[in-house]
Amino acid sequence: MVGTGREQSQSQWMLDLMNGKVSINREKEAEEWRQRCIYKVPGFLKELHKEAFIPRVVSFGPFHHGSPHLQPMEQHKRRALLHFLDRSEHPLQVYLDALQAKEQAIRGCWEWPDDLVPLESKDFLNMMLLDGCFLLELHRVSQTDGETGYADEDPVFGSKSALFFAHHNNYHDLLMLENQIPSMVLNTLLDPLGAGICTRMNELILELLGEEIEKEVFGGKMGLHPLQIYMMNSLCGDVPELEELSDPESYFQKLPSATELHEAGVRFKSSSKSGLMNITFNHGVLRLPWIPIHGSTEAFLLNMMAFEQLHVRNLNWVSSYVSLLDDLIDTANDVELLVSSGVIDNAMGSKEDVADIFNRIAHGMVFSENPHLMGVRNRLIHHCKVPSNRWRAYFVHTYLSDPWTLISLLAAALLLLLTILQTLYTVLSYYY
Numbered sequence: 001m002v003g004t005g006r007e008q009s010q011s012q013w014m015l016d017l018m019n020g021k022v023s024i025n026r027e028k029e030a031e032e033w034r035q036r037c038i039y040k041v042p043g044f045l046k047e048l049h050k051e052a053f054i055p056r057v058v059s060f061g062p063f064h065h066g067s068p069h070l071q072p073m074e075q076h077k078r079r080a081l082l083h084f085l086d087r088s089e090h091p092l093q094v095y096l097d098a099l100q101a102k103e104q105a106i107r108g109c110w111e112w113p114d115d116l117v118p119l120e121s122k123d124f125l126n127m128m129l130l131d132g133c134f135l136l137e138l139h140r141v142s143q144t145d146g147e148t149g150y151a152d153e154d155p156v157f158g159s160k161s162a163l164f165f166a167h168h169n170n171y172h173d174l175l176m177l178e179n180q181i182p183s184m185v186l187n188t189l190l191d192p193l194g195a196g197i198c199t200r201m202n203e204l205i206l207e208l209l210g211e212e213i214e215k216e217v218f219g220g221k222m223g224l225h226p227l228q229i230y231m232m233n234s235l236c237g238d239v240p241e242l243e244e245l246s247d248p249e250s251y252f253q254k255l256p257s258a259t260e261l262h263e264a265g266v267r268f269k270s271s272s273k274s275g276l277m278n279i280t281f282n283h284g285v286l287r288l289p290w291i292p293i294h295g296s297t298e299a300f301l302l303n304m305m306a307f308e309q310l311h312v313r314n315l316n317w318v319s320s321y322v323s324l325l326d327d328l329i330d331t332a333n334d335v336e337l338l339v340s341s342g343v344i345d346n347a348m349g350s351k352e353d354v355a356d357i358f359n360r361i362a363h364g365m366v367f368s369e370n371p372h373l374m375g376v377r378n379r380l381i382h383h384c385k386v387p388s389n390r391w392r393a394y395f396v397h398t399y400l401s402d403p404w405t406l407i408s409l410l411a412a413a414l415l416l417l418l419t420i421l422q423t424l425y426t427v428l429s430y431y432y
Contacts, residue, residue, distance in 0.1 A: 035108030055173035080137040098192035180225040255327035268341035320370035
C-alpha cells in the first residue's frame with residue numbers, strides 16, 4: 001500500500017536521520033524563526049471561530065491562493081499589474097529580478113505547513129508581483145483625486161466600484177493573519193533598484209486601510225506586514241505605569257461585570273487619548289478606549305490575538321484588552337452601560353449581538369495578564385471589596401439618579417426636620 005506524501009516525507013526524513021544526513025543547524029534555525037511572521041491559524045481555533053480567519057474577496061500570499069471563491073479577483077490583479085507597469089519607468093523583468101534577489105527572505109516570512117506544497121520560484125515570484133501591485137494600485141487610487149487611469153465604472157479601482165469589490169472588503173481581507181503580504185514585497189516594488197527611496201511603508205499601509213496615523217509607527221522602522229502595522233497603530237497611546245501590587249494574587253480573579261462594578265460605585269468613561277492600552281482606574285473612574293463594534297470587529301480582534309499568540313516576540317496587549325472586555329461584558333445590560341458611558345459605539349444594532357461577541361471571542365485563546373493592566377485589575381477588585389463603596393453607590397443610584405426621587409427624598413427630610421422642630425417646640429413649651 002502506497003503511503004501519503006506526508007508519510008513518505010516523514011519516512012525519508014527518518015531514513016536521512018539514521019544515515020547521518022540530518023543534523024542541527026542552530027544558526028539557520030534561529031534565522032528562520034526571526035524571519036517568520038505569517039502563520040497558519042491552528043485548526044481548533046478555526047473550528048471554534050468559523051470563517052473568522054478566511055478572506056472573503058481576495059487572497060494575498062500562498063495560504064489561500066487558488067481558493068475557488070477568491071478567483072473572481074485574480075483577473076483584477078492582472079489588470080492592476082498592467083496599469084502599474086504602464087506608469088512605471090522600469091520593465092517587468094526589473095521587478096521580477098528585484099523580488100528574486102530577496103526570494104529566500106520573503107519565503108521565510110511564511111510558516112509552510114506540511115500539507116502546503118512550496119511553490120516553484122517562478123510561480124512564487126509571479127504571485128508576489130501580482131499581489132503586491134494589486135495593493136499598491138488600491139492605495140494609489142484611494143489617495144488620488146481626479147484622473148487615476150481607471151474608468152469610473154471600473155468594479156474595483158473606479159470611483160463607482162461594485163459593492164462586492166468595494167475597498168472595505170479588500171481591507172477586511174488584508175487584516176486576516178493567513179492572508180498577509182510582507183512589507184518588504186511592497187517596498188521592493190516601490191524601489192526595485194534599491195535606490196534608498198523613502199517609501200513611508202507603514203504610513204502607506206495605514207492609508208490603504210483608511211486608518212488615522214496616530215504617530216510615527218515603529219520609530220521609522222518598517223513593519224512586518226499590514227496586520228502588524230495596523231495593530232501597532234491601534235496600540236499607540238499612553239500605557240499604564242507598572243505598579244507594585246499589595247496583593248499580586250487577586251488579579252487572577254475574573255473581574256465583576258460592568259453592571260456589578262457600576263453597583264459598586266465604579267463609573268465608566270472613554271479615555272481622552274487613543275490606544276488600546278490607555279486603560280486607567282483612579283478615584284472610582286474606569287477609563288477605557290473608545291471602540292466601535294461592527295460586523296468585522298470580532299474577526300479583526302481574533303486575527304490580532306492569533307498573531308499575538310503565535311509570534312513569540314509580541315507582547316499580549318490585544319489579548320489582555322479583549323480579556324478585560326470579556327470580563328466586563330456578560331449581558332446586554334453591560335453593553336448598554338458601556339454604550340451610554342461612551343466606551344462602546346454599537347454599530348451592530350443589537351446589544352445582545354455585542355454581548356455574544358465578547359462571550360465567545362476568548363474561546364480557545366491563551367491569556368496571561370499584561371503587567372501594565374495588573375494594577376488596574378487589582379484596584380478594581382479591591383474597590384469592590386470595600387462595603388462603603390457599595391453602600392454609597394446604592395444610595396446614589398437609588399436616590400440621586402432620578403430628580404423626582406431626589407425631590408421626594410428632600411421633601412421627606414424636610415418634613416422630618418419640621419416634625420423634630422415641632423416636637424422640640426412642644427417639649428420646651430411644656431417646661432417653660
